[in-house]
Amino acid sequence: MKRKRIVRTWHRATAMCLLIAGYCMPMHAVDPNTRGEPPVEMIVEMMQAANLRRAEALLGYSGRRVYKVDYRGFPSGRHAEMIVEVVYTSPAQKDFRIVSESGSKLLLQHVLYRLLDSEREALQNANRKQTAMSMENYTFRFVDTEQGAEGKFYVLQVEPKIKNKFLYRGTIWVDAEDFAVARIEGKPAKNPSWWISSTEIHHRYSKVDWFWLPVHNESVTHVRVGGQAVLTIDYSDYKIKTATAATSVRSSSAQP
Numbered sequence: 538m539k540r541k542r543i544v545r546t547w548h549r550a551t552a553m554c555l556l557i558a559g560y561c562m563p564m565h566a567v568d569p570n571t572r573g574e575p576p577v578e579m580i581v582e583m584m585q586a587a588n589l590r591r592a593e594a595l596l597g598y599s600g601r602r603v604y605k606v607d608y609r610g611f612p613s614g615r616h617a618e619m620i621v622e623v624v625y626t627s628p629a630q631k632d633f634r635i636v637s638e639s640g641s642k643l644l645l646q647h648v649l650y651r652l653l654d655s656e657r658e659a660l661q662n663a664n665r666k667q668t669a670m671s672m673e674n675y676t677f678r679f680v681d682t683e684q685g686a687e688g689k690f691y692v693l694q695v696e697p698k699i700k701n702k703f704l705y706r707g708t709i710w711v712d713a714e715d716f717a718v719a720r721i722e723g724k725p726a727k728n729p730s731w732w733i734s735s736t737e738i739h740h741r742y743s744k745v746d747w748f749w750l751p752v753h754n755e756s757v758t759h760v761r762v763g764g765q766a767v768l769t770i771d772y773s774d775y776k777i778k779t780a781t782a783a784t785s786v787r788s789s790s791a792q793p
Contacts, residue, residue, distance in 0.1 A: 577679040578672075580691050580711060585671055587716040594779050595748060597626040601636075601774040604652065606644050610764015617644035621653070629660040648768070659703055668703040670695075670718060680708065689713040690720075697726040705738055717749040718742060734759045746777045 575583075605618040617640030624632045633653050638645055658664060667674060680692040690710040697704040707723020721740040728736075736758045743752040754770040 574679070574682060574691070577677050577693060580679070580693065580716070581672055581677050584711055584716040584718070588670070591717075591748060592628065595627055596778040596780050597624065598748075598750070598778060599624045599774075599776045600750075600772055603771045603773075604649050604768070605770075606648050606766065606768045608644070608764060608766040610760060611762050615641040615644055617641045617649060619645065619649045629662065629665065631656055631660060664703060667699075667701060670709075674698055674701075674704065682713070683710065687719075695723070700727040702727050707738070712749070715744070715749065717744075719749065734761045745775045746779075748777060750775055 600623055602621045602623060603618065604621065606616070608615045617638070619638040620636040622634045622636055626632075638649070659668060674697065676696045676698060678694040678696075680694050683690045683692055689712075691713055693709050693711060694707070695709055696706050702725065704726040705721070705723040706726055707721065709718050709723075710720035711717065712719050719742050721738065723738050725736055725738070736756055739753075739755040739757075740751060741753045742749045751770075751772050753772070754768075756768045758766040758768075760766070
């Protein structure tokens with residue numbers, strides 16, 4: 538009986554951490570002014586302004602997601618996956634339809650189903666304000682600039698001002714042309730349980746009809762008693778509904 542209680546407690550703790558899902562690499566900060574770059578305050582202000590214009594232009598979208606979770610370790614390995622169709626209606630409604638599911642019932646019920654509930658919770662008005670990428674919720678520090686095949690990015694280190702399960706500390710990559718977040722690597726601002734030693738979060742976004750939407754999320758959770766859980770979400774088949782023409786959104790540099 539004692540072993541069963543430990544296993545149940547471990548599963549609940551692991552599920553709590555995976556629900557945040559969706560790594561933080563310490564870097565040396567650089568003064569942007571020495572490179573002719575805008576100060577970090579201006580970068581963040583322009584990002585917030587672009588986010589606001591995007592929110593006004595975006596009426597909604599639909600898409601398809603593939604959720605997968607794999608656990609390896611004590612007491613045994615488990616796997617589950619789920620295909621979901623989602624319809625988002627601005628400003629705060631998401632409807633999910635589960636197309637198919639397979640694998641561990643425990644992971645489906647305590648991780649994947651709860652992920653959908655967590656998304657709905659994050660859309661509540663109070664949570665949207667408290668979790669926005671803003672100077673009210675985060676402290677930002679300029680790290681560097683990166684130039685590659687996909688363009689130029691400002692690399693910023695972010696530190697949450699409060700411990701909230703929807704916030705994280707780590708690094709973001711901001712597209713220098715659109716001022717949209719293109720990549721996030723971090724860890725939760727609040728560890729949900731003693732059973733969890735660490736969780737690494739990897740998020741990537743891509744431009745779809747002038748809007749930046751998630752294309753791949755991954756979280757890797759390390760458990761103190763041994764073992765590792767990996768959750769991935771792949772996004773595809775976006776269809777965007779806007780309030781204004783795409784050319785108008787583009788001219789104002791609005792991204793989601």
